[in-house]
Amino acid sequence: xxxxxxxxxxxxxxxxxxxxxxxxxxxxxxxxxxxxxxFIVGGRPLEATMTTIGxxxxxxxxxxxNAAVLVLLFFIGGxxxxxxxxxxxxxxxxxxxxLINTRAKAQVSAWLGGIIIFFSDLGTPLIVGPVFEKIxxxxxxxxxxxxxxxxxxxxxxxxxxxxxxxxxxxxxxxxKEFDQxxxxxxxxxxxLQVIPFQFYAILTVLMVPLVAFTKLDFGPMAKAEHRVxxxxxxxxxxxxxxxxxxxxxxxxxxxxxxxxxxxxxxILFTTLFxxxxxxxxxxxxxxGEDFRxxxxxxxxxxxxxxxxxxxxxxxxxxGEVVNIYTGGMQKMVYVTVTLVLAWALxxxxxxxxxxxxxxxxxxxxxxGFIIPALLFLVGAGMSLASGSSWGTFAxxxxxxxxxxxxxxxxxxxxxxxxxxxxxxxxxxxxxxDTTILSSxxxxxDHIDHVKTQIYYASVNAAIALIGFIIAGITESSFTIxxxxxxxxxxxxxxxxxxxxxxxx
Numbered sequence: 403x404x405x406x407x408x409x410x411x412x413x414x415x416x417x418x419x420x421x422x423x424x425x426x427x428x429x430x431x432x433x434x435x436x437x438x439x440x441f442i443v444g445g446r447p448l449e450a451t452m453t454t455i456g457x458x459x460x461x462x463x464x465x466x467x468n469a470a471v472l473v474l475l476f477f478i479g480g481x482x483x484x485x486x487x488x489x490x491x492x493x494x495x496x497x498x499x500x501l502i503n504t505r506a507k508a509q510v511s512a513w514l515g516g517i518i519i520f521f522s523d524l525g526t527p528l529i530v531g532p533v534f535e536k537i538x539x540x541x542x543x544x545x546x547x548x549x550x551x552x553x554x555x556x557x558x559x560x561x562x563x564x565x566x567x568x569x570x571x572x573x574x575x576x577x578k579e580f581d582q583x584x585x586x587x588x589x590x591x592x593x594l595q596v597i598p599f600q601f602y603a604i605l606t607v608l609m610v611p612l613v614a615f616t617k618l619d620f621g622p623m624a625k626a627e628h629r630v631x632x633x634x635x636x637x638x639x640x641x642x643x644x645x646x647x648x649x650x651x652x653x654x655x656x657x658x659x660x661x662x663x664x665x666x667x668x669i670l671f672t673t674l675f676x677x678x679x680x681x682x683x684x685x686x687x688x689x690g691e692d693f694r695x696x697x698x699x700x701x702x703x704x705x706x707x708x709x710x711x712x713x714x715x716x717x718x719x720x721g722e723v724v725n726i727y728t729g730g731m732q733k734m735v736y737v738t739v740t741l742v743l744a745w746a747l748x749x750x751x752x753x754x755x756x757x758x759x760x761x762x763x764x765x766x767x768x769x770g771f772i773i774p775a776l777l778f779l780v781g782a783g784m785s786l787a788s789g790s791s792w793g794t795f796a797x798x799x800x801x802x803x804x805x806x807x808x809x810x811x812x813x814x815x816x817x818x819x820x821x822x823x824x825x826x827x828x829x830x831x832x833x834x835d836t837t838i839l840s841s842x843x844x845x846x847d848h849i850d851h852v853k854t855q856i857y858y859a860s861v862n863a864a865i866a867l868i869g870f871i872i873a874g875i876t877e878s879s880f881t882i883x884x885x886x887x888x889x890x891x892x893x894x895x896x897x898x899x900x901x902x903x904x905x906x
Contacts, residue, residue, distance in 0.1 A: 491663055553837060556836045
């Protein structure tokens with residue numbers, strides 16, 4: 403195998419270290435690209451700079467596939483901005499609160515609200531949280547529990563959906579590696595195959611109704627629930643909520659209607675699946691280009707319908723709608739730059755033979771079935787320290803996919819392991835944007851949210867690790883059933899132990 407030896411590990415390691423310490427994905431990825439190119443050209447800085455721009459960045463923008471992905475992301479960004487500013491999500495959530503009269507119903511309703519607002523992982527906490535906080539207070543459910551629920555339905559839900567920004571971003575990373583390895587597989591089909599192996603995200607989403615219906619809590623969350631139910635205090639004496647409820651309203655717009663959510667989404671789904679069915683879906687594999695064209699068309703139609711609703715119901719004026727849509731597109735610039743740099747880093751480590759070097763080191767020493775578990779642990783550690791799941795995906799997938807091929811490890815399980823590891827950090831890290839926004843949306847103290855949530859996250863992570871070991875051996879998507887059963891057994895067991903303790 404051709405590679406540059408230990409030097410081939412420097413670009414991804416540098417990117418990981420910088421991501422952890424700077425918490426800036428763009429700086430980290432660019433530094434990894436530049437240092438890799440510097441090694442490739444023999445240590446000449448000026449030539450490395452010109453080569454980085456001319457041979458590794460420009461080609462990513464001129465590639466037809468890459469251009470299509472970037473355009474699609476702009477369509478998605480515009481639609482999401484309209485949806486968030488329309489106030490439709492808050493109106494829909496408010497409509498669902500009329501029949502909520504028990505603690506279990508409140509928790510499940512907030513959970514369903516988070517799932518419905520799947521199109522925006524960052525918008526979910528700020529839309530659902532403020533609507534449900536008064537209901538949770540009235541029914542004596544802790545703010546920590548609300549923060550956990552909306553955090554569990556943000557990135558863990560978003561990563562499971564192929565037709566939003568998360569899915570497009572991940573498929574963009576996978577496609578490059580498939581092409582480099584000459585693998586005849588559609589990135590859309592691959593994403594669908596990976597979903598059953600996204601153990602952490604699935605377990606996180608399912609744990610919410612499990613806890614709600616069984617009334618089982620453990621760890622610091624049990625103490626928070628006990629505090630609210632026995633004293634009525636929303637916070638601990640030392641707590642400082644990130645948002646003052648009485649001074650701020652989030653997501654509510656005058657004249658907002660629930661139709662602003664369900665009708666555009668109905669148009670989006672109808673357009674998308676109507677166009678895909680005409681291409682043979684789900685009987686035949688769908689070509690990646692057909693999927694991107696169908697998805698771009700669907701988001702455009704959905705955005706037009708939502709814009710007409712906002713204007714017709716006098717939520718926003720025409721000029722405001724246009725500004726919101728274009729502003730949403732502008733917000734995607736950071737995502738597109740990240741994706742371009744991720745593609746460039748993938749090309750750099752491909753030319754340096756990073757994966758080949760790793761395979762050469764590990765071959766014969768580590769069995770292929772254990773690779774998914776290792777990838778999950780590395781991804782979890784990196785994302786927890788950096789707070790960035792997308793940065794973890796960008797650095798890990800270009801290494802994990804070639805490793806899976808070289809070490810004869812189950813590729814879809816390996817991809818699922820990287821995604822699960824990344825989501826663990828995004829969900830649990832105190833410096834993650836979704837974690838911070840969940841504390842904000844619930845009006846909870848941030849440290850209290852992190853402390854109560856980490857117990858649930860750790861349980862899911864431990865079960866996911868077991869799942870990746872089993873899936874590495876069996877390569878069966880039915881492993882998800884085993885992990886769900888383990889989750890149920892574990893939650894009941896921990897709760898039974900917790901109930902024996904005297905809570906102060």
